[in-house]
Structures are given as C-alpha cells and as structure tokens.
Amino acid sequence: MRKSVLALCLLSAAPLGSGALTGVAAAQAVPANFTRAAPLPKVDTIPAARDIAFPGTIQLHVDVTDLDRRIIRVKETIPVAEAGRMVLLYPKWLPGAHSPSGAINKVAGLTVHAGGKRLEWVRDTLDVTAFHVDVPAGATSLDVEFQFVSPTGDGQGRTVLTPDMASIQWIATSLYPAGYYVRNIPIQATLTVPAGWTVATSLRPATTGSATSGSAIGESPTAGSPTGGSTITYQTVPYDVFVDSPALAGRHFRKWELAPDVTLNVAADTPGELEASEEVIGLHRKLVDQAVKAFGARHYDHYDFLLSISDNLGGIGLEHHRSSENGVDPGYFTDWKSAGGDRNLLPHEFTHSWNGKYRRGADLWTPDYRTPMQNSLLWVYEGQTQFWGYVLDARSGMLSKQETLDALASIAATYDMTPGRSWRPLVDTTNDPIIAQRAPQPWRSWQRSEDYYNEGLLIWLDVDRILRQQSRNKRSIDDFAKAFFGVRDRDYGELTYTREDVIAILNGLVPWDWAAYFDKRVDGIAEKAPLEGIEQGGYRLTYADTPTDWFKTSETKRKAVDLTYSGGFTVASGDGKVTSVIWDSKAFDAGLSVGAQVMAVNGRSFSADALKSAITAAKGTSTPVQLLVKSGDAFRTVDLDWHEGLRYPRLTPTAGGKGTLDALLAPRS
Structure with missing residues (x-):
C-alpha cells in the first residue's frame, strides 16, 4: 500500500x-x-448575542426530590419581547470546562406553552442546543418544562443525585433566550429539595437583609412543597452570575466559618464523615488567610466552598467566582493524613476565584454560552492556578512542605518522561478540552493531554526563580500576584488579559526577555521538561528505590502499581490491567499497551508484590522480566528488558533549605 x-x-x-x-x-x-x-447554503438563523437589556425576569423552578429515578424536573417562565420567532438556548460552551460539553443529551420531555396553548418547537440543525419557537400575538411569556435525566448507572456521566445529596448545576437545568449577553438577562430561581435537607450556594434567599448577613448559608429551606419537599426562593441575579452559583444539598450537612466572608459547606454520605477536628478546620482557615495575603484584593462579596464527601456522588473540582464545587472521597476529615491529593483540591479551586474567574484570557471570555471559547491562555488560567494550589497548600499547612516537595517531584518526573513534547508544543494542549474532553487515551505521554496544568506549573516555578534571582530577592511571584490579581477589591466581574499584559507586568517587576522566554517554553517543542525552577531553585530531581509517602498514598488511592519510572508502565494492583505505558519506554518496546492484562510474572500468578520483586531481582542483570500478557482473548509472553530496579522520584536539596523554592513555599505573615 x-x-x-x-x-x-x-x-x-x-x-x-x-x-x-x-x-x-x-x-x-x-x-x-x-x-x-453541490452544498446547500447553511444560514445561521440564531440571533447573535447583543449587549442590550432583556425585557423581564426569568422565573425558574428546579425540583430535585425524585431521588429514586434521579430525575431533575424543571419549570421555567421566560418573558417574551414580541410575537414571532424566538430561540431558546441550552448552555453549550461551559465555563470551567473550556469546551462545548453542555449535557444536551440529558434534556428530555421539553414542552413550551404560551397562555395555556402548547407551542411546537424545532431544534436547530446547525446548533442542536437551540430551539426555535413561534411566539403567538398577545403572548407575554413562555412556560417551559423539561426533565434533566441525570445519570442512573455507569457510563452515563457524573452522578449528581444520590439518596443523601444533590449537586445542582443551574447551567444544566435552564434555558435562556438567544440574542442577549447573558449578563443582561435577570433570573430568579426557586429550588425544591427533599424535606429536612440543607442547601448551600453563593446565591442568597429572597428575604430582606440576607444578601450580606451570611446567616442563610446552609440553612434548611422552608417546608410546604407539593412534592413533599422543602422550597427556597433566591434573589434575582443576572443569568451569568446565576449559572456561576451552583448549589449543594444534602441530608447530612455541616458548615464552618473560615473567615467573616468565607464558609465551608460540607455534605457527606454519613454523619461520621462530618467529624472534623479543630486542627483540620484551622488549616482551612489558614488557606483562606494565605490566599488573601498572596493576592491582595478579593473578588467575591462572600465565598462558599461546596464540599461533598462521598463514594456515591460524582467527584468534581469546578471553579466559580464566589464558590467552588469540590468532591472528595470519604476520609477527607476522618483520615486527613491519607487524603493525599484531595488536600490540594480546595486550594486549587479557591485560587480560581482570582485566576480564571476574575482575570480571564481575552479569547476565552464570551458574551453567552453559544459563542465558541478559545483557550490559548490556559497555561496561565490553569497552569498558574495549579502552581498556586501547591504553594498555598504548603503555606497554609494543608500539605506539609515535604508533602508539597514530594508532589512536585512526581510532577517533575512525569514531565521529564513526556516524549510528546518533541512534536507537540505546550500551547497546543490548550485545545485538548475541545479535542478530547478528557476521554481515555491509549498513549497519553505521546499524545499529550491538558499538559498546560502541570507543565504550566513548572514554568511558573521558574518564573518565580527568575524574579527572585534577577532582583536579588527583592521581587517574587507574590508581587506579580498583587499586580495582576490584586486590583479592584470585591469586583467579581471579568477582567480580561492577553499574553502581552502578562509580559508587561513581569517586565514592570524585573526587566527580562519574557516574550522570548514564553515563546520557547509555551510555543516551542523541546526534549526536556522546564525544570529550571527546581534545578536552579535549590533542589535536584533524583530517584530512589523506595517511594515517598506521597507516592505511596497516590498508588493506594489509585489502586495502582506505578512503574512509570521503573520500566515505563502502570498496572492495576488488583488484576494487573495495564493503565498507562510511556511511549518508547521498555514497556513500550515489550509490546505492552493500555487495556492489556498482566496475568503472570516470571511464571507465577500476578500480584503487585510479585511484579515489584521481579523488577528488583532483575536490577543489574541481563535477564529480562517475563510477563504473561492477555490482550482480548489472546495470550503472549513478553520480555521486559529493564535492569535499573525500582525507581521513585523525589527532590534532593542542594541549597541547604535556602533556595528560591524554599522561599516560595514559606508562609506569609
């Protein structure tokens, strides 16, 4: 051929x-x-968003009491400006997802009425999230009903309803009129939850004085719903603020005040998971304190952490201006030391209030949720947020300094073994939310996937090093944070920026060829990961034959035997299923691939210990490790020609604890 x-x-x-x-x-x-x-002409008949006022206020009622069937029932009254064609939109391009991932496939039972008369709708064939409706003369509003049929089993998406809690995302349970900037569409929501449940959201109830008191956070709604639930009505807000203010509801619920304007709201599967020590809550308070000290201004009037501790509700980490959705495994409070990466979630999402929600890439901001987003600055949006997440972890004690260093070692080692960098620049991975939407990949290290998170982190570690070293420790990333994020206190709009804006602020702190620096690291291809922030910051990436506690916790949480640096592959600790293979590694050379299953090691049944023992025994020899591998219904024996034993990453200090990385991780007073 x-x-x-x-x-x-x-x-x-x-x-x-x-x-x-x-x-x-x-x-x-x-x-x-x-x-x-010959092609037919394709005409977009959906009105473009305009910066004009919408005539009226949408009334929305969302009912989440059907827990057995996990059906969310929606009723919406949408004012109309005039008779004629009107287009209703379901949000398509979702903030925080950076992609057209609106769950239109879960919208069912859609009906539209005006004055009691049913109107036919027609789905747009060019944009399937748009519905055309002919509004009759004399109609003043449309009455819309539909069900959001949330997942009931595996493979259907994230579980949002369980017998004990609900994750309510307004952006998934509402339609809005085309033709307007979403910030110009007022909406008032009413929520019905099972009786006795507690609700938390950054929205405030429609009662006098509740907007700023904070007393309404997490309080039980009023009883009296015809469905047997409890109902609460919220204040009218613009549609963009509304969809940016999700709710968490639950049967077992607690809240803690972390600051006068910050609340930690927690729902759990069982009451026991809500038993948090004062020491652990104190670390969360320090997180808020250290973030405000780093960034200066606050871009919320009040902030609500919405934290679910559950085996049943789908995990999540999603940022909003005045809240964040955080889903962790059981044990977050009760087995704090073993929570591992879950302790990095809240610092990351809290940082997004400044980075991503307030300061947003100019090509990412859109006037509605139909206009396509462009993600070229996600290495700032997500990369610097990933950076600050770990920095604030260390400064607050959410992670110890050593745990933070161990986490950074794993990140550095991973990207030191990412051959995909040789063909695909970092900036191109900012398209991955649109290209892949986090679908599983057969060769992640070669294909690359959203590397702007952690490789972005490595770049910002180095930016801090350069600022410190070039200014003789008079400037640091904290100065950038205050200049970039710390403006217009309490403003929770969106202040957009370009790459040139980032470079201008850095040059104002330390004159340097920052444009060339980012051109090389963001736009260029390279064989080596950008590890200068570590290697010239007082540490060296090394490997030992025993894992750090951080690495062991990660393996346990993932139920994995991670041999990424010991032959180039990872398998499930229980059944030997291969979950990752590094491109051009020894495992790759042996013919291993994701989805295969290691059945035996050197003629003996697979076990995690047997595999690690065999790799240890082969160290310094010329004898390969023999693996019996099953792919589909075929069996074959392969030779893993790896002779360097078990290798686990760690950072070894080279500056006696006085490097730029040490200074970066120290708490601020």
Whole structure:
C-alpha cells in the first residue's frame, strides 16, 4: 500500500504531457455523466448575542426530590419581547470546562406553552442546543418544562443525585433566550429539595437583609412543597452570575466559618464523615488567610466552598467566582493524613476565584454560552492556578512542605518522561478540552493531554526563580500576584488579559526577555521538561528505590502499581490491567499497551508484590522480566528488558533549605 501511494506521488510530479502522467490520468478518469453534488447554503438563523437589556425576569423552578429515578424536573417562565420567532438556548460552551460539553443529551420531555396553548418547537440543525419557537400575538411569556435525566448507572456521566445529596448545576437545568449577553438577562430561581435537607450556594434567599448577613448559608429551606419537599426562593441575579452559583444539598450537612466572608459547606454520605477536628478546620482557615495575603484584593462579596464527601456522588473540582464545587472521597476529615491529593483540591479551586474567574484570557471570555471559547491562555488560567494550589497548600499547612516537595517531584518526573513534547508544543494542549474532553487515551505521554496544568506549573516555578534571582530577592511571584490579581477589591466581574499584559507586568517587576522566554517554553517543542525552577531553585530531581509517602498514598488511592519510572508502565494492583505505558519506554518496546492484562510474572500468578520483586531481582542483570500478557482473548509472553530496579522520584536539596523554592513555599505573615 505504501509503495503504490509513493508511486502515485512520484508520477503526479512528472511534467505535463509525460506518458506516466497520461497513464495515471486515464486510470483516474470518471464517466462524463458523473454526478457532482453541490452544498446547500447553511444560514445561521440564531440571533447573535447583543449587549442590550432583556425585557423581564426569568422565573425558574428546579425540583430535585425524585431521588429514586434521579430525575431533575424543571419549570421555567421566560418573558417574551414580541410575537414571532424566538430561540431558546441550552448552555453549550461551559465555563470551567473550556469546551462545548453542555449535557444536551440529558434534556428530555421539553414542552413550551404560551397562555395555556402548547407551542411546537424545532431544534436547530446547525446548533442542536437551540430551539426555535413561534411566539403567538398577545403572548407575554413562555412556560417551559423539561426533565434533566441525570445519570442512573455507569457510563452515563457524573452522578449528581444520590439518596443523601444533590449537586445542582443551574447551567444544566435552564434555558435562556438567544440574542442577549447573558449578563443582561435577570433570573430568579426557586429550588425544591427533599424535606429536612440543607442547601448551600453563593446565591442568597429572597428575604430582606440576607444578601450580606451570611446567616442563610446552609440553612434548611422552608417546608410546604407539593412534592413533599422543602422550597427556597433566591434573589434575582443576572443569568451569568446565576449559572456561576451552583448549589449543594444534602441530608447530612455541616458548615464552618473560615473567615467573616468565607464558609465551608460540607455534605457527606454519613454523619461520621462530618467529624472534623479543630486542627483540620484551622488549616482551612489558614488557606483562606494565605490566599488573601498572596493576592491582595478579593473578588467575591462572600465565598462558599461546596464540599461533598462521598463514594456515591460524582467527584468534581469546578471553579466559580464566589464558590467552588469540590468532591472528595470519604476520609477527607476522618483520615486527613491519607487524603493525599484531595488536600490540594480546595486550594486549587479557591485560587480560581482570582485566576480564571476574575482575570480571564481575552479569547476565552464570551458574551453567552453559544459563542465558541478559545483557550490559548490556559497555561496561565490553569497552569498558574495549579502552581498556586501547591504553594498555598504548603503555606497554609494543608500539605506539609515535604508533602508539597514530594508532589512536585512526581510532577517533575512525569514531565521529564513526556516524549510528546518533541512534536507537540505546550500551547497546543490548550485545545485538548475541545479535542478530547478528557476521554481515555491509549498513549497519553505521546499524545499529550491538558499538559498546560502541570507543565504550566513548572514554568511558573521558574518564573518565580527568575524574579527572585534577577532582583536579588527583592521581587517574587507574590508581587506579580498583587499586580495582576490584586486590583479592584470585591469586583467579581471579568477582567480580561492577553499574553502581552502578562509580559508587561513581569517586565514592570524585573526587566527580562519574557516574550522570548514564553515563546520557547509555551510555543516551542523541546526534549526536556522546564525544570529550571527546581534545578536552579535549590533542589535536584533524583530517584530512589523506595517511594515517598506521597507516592505511596497516590498508588493506594489509585489502586495502582506505578512503574512509570521503573520500566515505563502502570498496572492495576488488583488484576494487573495495564493503565498507562510511556511511549518508547521498555514497556513500550515489550509490546505492552493500555487495556492489556498482566496475568503472570516470571511464571507465577500476578500480584503487585510479585511484579515489584521481579523488577528488583532483575536490577543489574541481563535477564529480562517475563510477563504473561492477555490482550482480548489472546495470550503472549513478553520480555521486559529493564535492569535499573525500582525507581521513585523525589527532590534532593542542594541549597541547604535556602533556595528560591524554599522561599516560595514559606508562609506569609
């Protein structure tokens, strides 16, 4: 096949009139009556968003009491400006997801009425999240009903309703009119939850004085719903603020005040999971304190952490201006030391209130949820947030300094073994939310996937190092944070920026060729990961034959045997299923791939200990580790030609604890 294609390419390059070209042309001739189709014109009939006021206030009622069937029932009254064609939109491009991932497939039972008369709707064939409705003369509003049929089993998406809690995302349970900036569409919501449940959201109830008192946070709604639940009505807000203010409701619920304007709201599967020590809550208070000290201004009037501790509700980490949705495993409070990466979640999402929600890439901001987003600055949005997440972890004590260093070691080692950097620049991975939407990949290290998070973190570690070293420790990333994020206190709008804006602020702190710096690290391809922030910041990436506590906790949480640095693959600790293989590693050379299953090691049944023992025994020898591998219904024996034993990453200090990285992780007073 390759040969014939090559031949055709060579022939196509022959001069006109040559015999070879004539022969090819004859072979490719088509009949004279060969039918040739022409495209129909495609006309977008959906009104573009305009910066004008919407005439009226949407009334929305969401009912989450049908827990057995996990059906969310929606009723919506939408004012109309005039008779004629109107388009209703379901949010498509979702903030925080950076992609067209609106769950339109879960919208069912849609009906539209005006004045009691049912109106037919027509779905737009170019944009399936849009519905065309002909509004009759004299109508003042449309009454819309539908169900959001949330997942009931595996493979359907994130579970949002359980017998004990509900994750309510307004952006998934409402329609809005086309033709307006969403910030100009007022909406008032009413929520019904099971009786006795508690609700938390950054929205405030429609009662006098409740907007700023904070007393309404987490309080039980009023009883009296016709469904047997409890109902609460919230204040009218713009639609963009509304969808940015999700709710968490639960049967077992507690709240803690972390600051006068910050509340930790927690729902759990059982009451026991809500038993938090004062020491652990104190660390969360220090997180808030250290964040405000780092960034200066606050971009919320009040902030609500919405934290679910559950085996049943789907995990989540999603940022909002005045709240965040955080889902962790049981044991977050009761087995704090083993919570591992879950202790990094709240620092990351809290940082997003400044980075991503308030300061937002100019090409990412859109006037509605139909306009496509562009993600070219996610290495700032997510990369610097990932950076600050770990920094605030260390400064607050949410993670110890050593745990933070161990986490950074794992990140550095991972990206030091990412061969995909040789063909795909970091900036191109900012398209991954649109390209892949976090679907599983067969060769992640080669394909790359949202590397702007952790490789972005490594770049910002180095930016801090440069600022400190070039200014003789007079400037640091904290100065950038205050100049970039710490403006217009209590403003929770969106202040957009470009790469040039980032560079200008850095140059104002320390003159440097920052443009060339980012061109190389963000736009260029390279063999080596950007580890200068570590290697010139007082530490060295090294490997030992025993894992750090952080690495062991991660393995346990993932139920994995992670041999990424010990042959280049990872398997499930229980059944030996291969979950990752590094491109061009020894495991790759042996023919391992994701989805295969290691059945035996050196002739013995697979176990995690047997696999690690075999790799240890092969160290310094020429004898490969023999693996019996099952792929589909086929078995084969492969040789893993790895002889360096078990290797686990760690950071070894080179500056006696006085490097730039040490200074970065120290708490601020």
